[in-house]
Amino acid sequence: MDLTQFIYKNETIGQITDSDAFNVAFGVDANFVPPMGIMLTSMVMNNPQTQLHVHVFLNSILDEDVARLKHFVSQYPNVQIDLYYVNVEVFKNFSVGKGYTVATYHRIIIAQVLYPAVSKLLYIDADTLCVGKLTELNKLTFEDNILLAVADKGEWLAQHKRDIGIAESQTYFNAGVLYIDLNKWNQYSLSDKMIDMLNSCHLSFQDQDALNLIAGTQIKAMPVRFNQFLLMKHDNDDLPEDTVFIHFAGQVKPWQPWCDNPQRAVYDEYRNKSLWKEFDYRPRDYQENRLMGKAARRQGQLLTALKWYYLYAKDKLMTNA
Numbered sequence: 001m002d003l004t005q006f007i008y009k010n011e012t013i014g015q016i017t018d019s020d021a022f023n024v025a026f027g028v029d030a031n032f033v034p035p036m037g038i039m040l041t042s043m044v045m046n047n048p049q050t051q052l053h054v055h056v057f058l059n060s061i062l063d064e065d066v067a068r069l070k071h072f073v074s075q076y077p078n079v080q081i082d083l084y085y086v087n088v089e090v091f092k093n094f095s096v097g098k099g100y101t102v103a104t105y106h107r108i109i110i111a112q113v114l115y116p117a118v119s120k121l122l123y124i125d126a127d128t129l130c131v132g133k134l135t136e137l138n139k140l141t142f143e144d145n146i147l148l149a150v151a152d153k154g155e156w157l158a159q160h161k162r163d164i165g166i167a168e169s170q171t172y173f174n175a176g177v178l179y180i181d182l183n184k185w186n187q188y189s190l191s192d193k194m195i196d197m198l199n200s201c202h203l204s205f206q207d208q209d210a211l212n213l214i215a216g217t218q219i220k221a222m223p224v225r226f227n228q229f230l231l232m233k234h235d236n237d238d239l240p241e242d243t244v245f246i247h248f249a250g251q252v253k254p255w256q257p258w259c260d261n262p263q264r265a266v267y268d269e270y271r272n273k274s275l276w277k278e279f280d281y282r283p284r285d286y287q288e289n290r291l292m293g294k295a296a297r298r299q300g301q302l303l304t305a306l307k308w309y310y311l312y313a314k315d316k317l318m319t320n321a
């Protein structure tokens with residue numbers, strides 16, 4: 001399937017000339033643009049010499065965030081940002097639920113839409129920070145594999161593999177950081193195969209499950225420092241010195257006001273240096289209204305807290321009516 005037909009608008013911000021630029025891609029909606037901006041800030045701050053070509057696949061964005069991206073590129077002339085507006089009709093049969101939206105599926109189409117203009121690409125979630133050198137990725141080899149990723153971990157993993165039918169001996173990869181050989185991805189028609197699978201069955205971890213089921217044996221493991229999970233539980237975990245990407249993979253994200261984990265400090269450092277320092281988190285449901293109230297109360301903002309508790313009560317009544 002020609003997936004370029006689902007890109008209904010392109011917008012280019014900035015202009016780099018280096019054809020050897022590092023290519024990085026994101027898949028977001030309007031809610032994830034501010035975290036992506038904070039991530040990009042961390043990336044340029046730690047890679048000031050690198051020419052960066054940023055490809056953003058999105059289905060919504062606020063005008064003020066387009067303006068901020070323009071401002072960002074004027075601050076960092078080594079960056080070009082291309083926006084690809086996706087018609088989400090292509091994902092119409094795919095499930096959405098608590099904690100994820102249709103924006104998760106942009107990841108599936110990126111490597112096909114950008115091929116053959118781009119040959120190697122880093123896809124990375126927006127709930128990440130870059131705290132190391134991108135050139136570290138150049139030291140990795142693909143051999144015959146389609147992509148490189150980091151093995152997932154957790155107590156849930158063994159049961160999850162049984163549930164979706166992946167052999168115990170096979171590595172299950174986290175899809176938050178993918179370093180992709182676009183030639184191999186497209187030779188294997190991986191975008192089409194993932195779309196077919198997600199159209200025909202429900203998978204609890206959506207496109208990540210599809211990726212592992214279809215291409216799991218053609219993924220090469222890369223060191224955990226390229227996708228260092230912070231699940232917001234292990235408060236005292238020290239970040240290894242050689243970490244390149246931090247991934248805030250847990251349910252509570254560091255830009256949600258009620259996130260009270262000490263690991264939030266490293267995130268706030270970059271946030272405060274970014275153009276998204278002041279962005280207001282918009283709660284997605286009534287439960288989050290209550291958490292907003294709790295966070296405001298903890299900071300002594302009692303009127304703000306009351307406002308959120310009122311909205312919580314009102315929206316809860318409406319939702320359950």
Ligand SMILES: [Mn+2]
Nearest residue numbers: 125127176249
């Ligand atoms: Mn993530």
